[in-house]
Amino acid sequence: MADNSPVVTPIGPCDAIPGTARLALTLLVIVVSSLIPLEHWPAHGLLLVVVFAGLSLAGVTLGYLARRLMLFLPMLLVFGLSVPITQLHRESAWGWMVSLWLRCTISFLAGLWLIHVLPFPELLATLLRWRCPPLLVAMLAFMYRYIFILWDELARLRQAREARNFGSGSWKRDWVTNAQMIGLLLLRAMERAERTHQAMLARGWDGSPKFLGTEARKGE
Amino acid sequence: MTSLPIPMAIELRGLTFRYPTGRVALDDVRCAIAPGERVAVVGPSGAGKSTLLMHLNGLLPMPSVATDDTVQVFIQSLGVTKGRLRDVRRQIGFLFQDPDDQLFCPTVREDVAFGPLNLGLDQAEVLVRVDQSLIAVGLPEHGPRNPAQLSTGERKRVCLAGVLACDPVMLVLDEPTSNLDPRARRQLLEILRRFPGTQIIATHDLDFALELCPRVLVLDGGKLQADGPVEQVLANPNLMERHGLEVPWRLRAV
């Protein structure tokens, strides 16, 4: 899968916090950072420190952090700049821009922490505990399972395309083969969904999802 | 062979099936399989093997009313009809060809638990069954893992665990050895040998059929071409040739 997906279940000090609390904590950091006005910049700084501490405890490497920020920051800088640049006479716009940058960065880092400490099964359990409709949770679980399979299938289709295009294609050809690739992926996936539906029926599926209890899914 | 003193595990009374496109997939297939029998179904691709298996589990359209004229499939002497689907599926464990079609939960444990949960068992009972089935297929430690991280052979065995957890009376397997390496194939063979119930196995792997099943059905063009002891049927070069099959090496060296 993509290199920025933490597939392996992390083990570290952050595991001491229950899964529900991890999600709640992240949301709390994001809300607080959106509510603190710029004048209280020390509070923003404090939040940044907390989030950084969390990231290092979760074992996020600096290289990974830098890679993600390299993709994230330029867009944010441009978007933030667009407001004061259109109204140079307004002093407040610059302050607004800085607080936007701060808020977005803190939220982004908090999100990064979350994806490192919340394994997917834990997320499903949390959603069930928060009374998320079981049907939606079942769909989410199902989707998560097949993302990996479709990803592999896409890689195979890409390889087949490269083999035929000899590496380079014209702009138009790229579009057509890409669209074919998605079309083929869609067809195969929907056919697979029909077979999977039969496999579910064969094991007594009646349309209403049932889940293992929370103690059971936690594992050994 | 239609009326025997002991109740048959599976009885097909002239099973005929057409796909919506009009192509005839099965044409008047008749046979009876006794409880505890292991039967291989062989034949070229497109012979109707998979379609036959699907009928055993009521996965294709079937009559909604049970009269002796319309019902063509009988499981434990009960006609397979819409109303009896749940009971029929409860008795039959179906192993699909592609393990990824059958493993749809994010972890192995949840997948094995899927069947028992749908049977309405309570959590404690479900957990016992999950552990037992994972032990039966030799993967007791794999409960918390993501199926995507397993090898094809392991995934196949997890599928089998999910089927066994429903405590079926008989197993129906579609190409169980496809994509398996020799060791994984051997492990599967051992697991299936230990299962006491009836087994119907559709396969291209004639050696596998030879090792596991005393009886074989040859299917081609939707018709039943041969039905008999495995060593006899598979050793018949004319029959094998005619239906796109080969006499296995073990039977050639006379």
Next chain:
Amino acid sequence: MHIRDGILSPEVCVVTGLISLAAVGYSLRKLRLDLEDRAVPLTGMLASVVFAGQMVNFPLIGLPVSGHLLGGVLAAVMLGPWAACLAITLVLVVQAVLFNDGGLLSLGANILNMGVVGAWGGYAIYTIIRKWLGNGTMTAIPAAVIAAWFSVLAAAALFCFEFGCSTGSQEFHLRGIFTLMVLYHALIGVGEALITGSVLSFVLSRRPDLISIPGAASPITNVSQFVMAGVVGGLAIAAILAPLKSDHPDGLDQVVQQTGMEARQIERDGLVFQGYELPLPRGFGWSTLATSLAGILGTLVVFGIAMGLGKGARWNLPVIESGEPHGR
């Protein structure tokens, strides 16, 4: 397209979140009736496809960036609006919680823009156009192409609205930014329309039975259909026409004056196509004429694509296949 946390104010997040919650709940209820026990495998699989499809990059001419499928209309055409709304929701949830793409708090806003307005609204437009064109198989493609373009534009317009509400519109003049935003998305929308149309025509050539027929498969009532189509169409038209109102005192002209740009001079330089070169904000001298022309041009291009694909433009390249599909 994904809104990050920190961009919208918490109030806007709460309001959009509540609207999305209601919409997702309603979709779930409808879906259960619609697909019954097939709801989980079909919708879950569709979500996986949209997720994987979004990772296929399409090169854009003249721009250093590449575009990708968003998939709301494609999903709706395949399985109807309820499954599509849920599939997009699932994709957004997975992207946020597993990949940190898109915010957690702004998840509601993202679902509203792409899942509700994008999928429901797109589907409503699709249905209406198909009714208008007749229900032949080939009408599906032009209808989907037009719906895809409108849905992207409407989502962009809705984002501008949400962003405006977050900053407090009295304080800043955001019209220039919004114009840029909408123009940029008019281009993205052309890409989305093209991809949606191409993928659909491929699917139609193989399995025409997979494409849902409006009216038969998913019972959207006429009233709600027109309301949704109205909302999307209205948002899109507002997006195109917004710059026309800029002779308002606090409008675009004022922004232009403040930044020391001379609108008329730019107009003379013929900046009609400048909009397409502008991912970077370099002066906001948008002449109203240029903007509107660009909008109209975008519309024409999309209609052109729609007609071209609908006429049954056939694939003249060999179809890629790798391995044998497992089905029979």
